[in-house]
Amino acid sequence: MRSNKKELSPEQREELLGALKDRFEKNMHRHKGLEWGQAQAKLEANPEKLWSLSEMERTEGEPDVVAYDEETNEFIFCDCSKESPKGRRSVCYDREALESRKKNKPENNAIDMATAMGVELLTEEQYRELQKLENFDMKTSSWIQTPSDIRELGGAIFCDYRYGQVFVYHNGAESYYGARGFRGSLRV
Incomplete structure (x- = not known):
């Protein structure tokens, strides 16, 4: 325990x-x-x-x-798991998004989980750098740090790797999917 x-x-x-x-x-x-x-x-x-x-x-x-x-x-x-970490999937972006859902709420959100773990979500630049090492998220996707102007409008961004390219997408921050989690970064 x-x-x-x-x-x-x-x-x-x-x-x-x-x-x-x-x-x-x-x-x-x-x-x-x-x-x-x-x-x-x-x-x-x-x-x-x-x-x-x-x-x-x-x-x-x-x-x-x-x-x-x-x-x-x-x-x-x-x-560096090949796909978005299994223990961090099916989460919306942040607490505000979680609280905005009236029904079918996910159990948690990416920002609170990362904070509790003592890590940070990757930025778009960090995600792209990671993909230069090897290919990740070829079947899943990962929430990344979302600029405040996008978040203020209700959105959040995520990335994946398909067709030999990194793709950056948007979704409502309250959305969650079984194949979307987040990757963390830690400086020591």
Whole structure:
């Protein structure tokens, strides 16, 4: 059973670090020139970030290092599951959208889930960069951060990858589909 504290037991920490290391080593094309030991040291120094990665893992996001920001000295983790994470699908965009539904409400929304996990939804630019590493969301789609002017008009945007291209679409923010979730990003 999970406690309300955002920390992992020593056993959970070791299991997660092992899974992250294995994924890192099996997917070197995602992080050329980076070393796992440096990323692990940053994670061990930031247990709340490790907890966020465990939430990404628990919801089947398969987080992995996708970049390193030299200016901020941060590793950037992102959900690298082939399709939008299964544990985060069938959600509308945000709380306002969820509350606007009169019936058939989804259980949750992408923004609140991401906040609770300690991650951020990808931006359009981040989504496009992720697709340069390999092809994701070929059967599903993922909500992305929506500009305020679009959101104020009731919309939200999402992306997917079809026909060799990234497509950016719009929908009412209150919509939800079994094949749409969200991908998270975490800086450590």
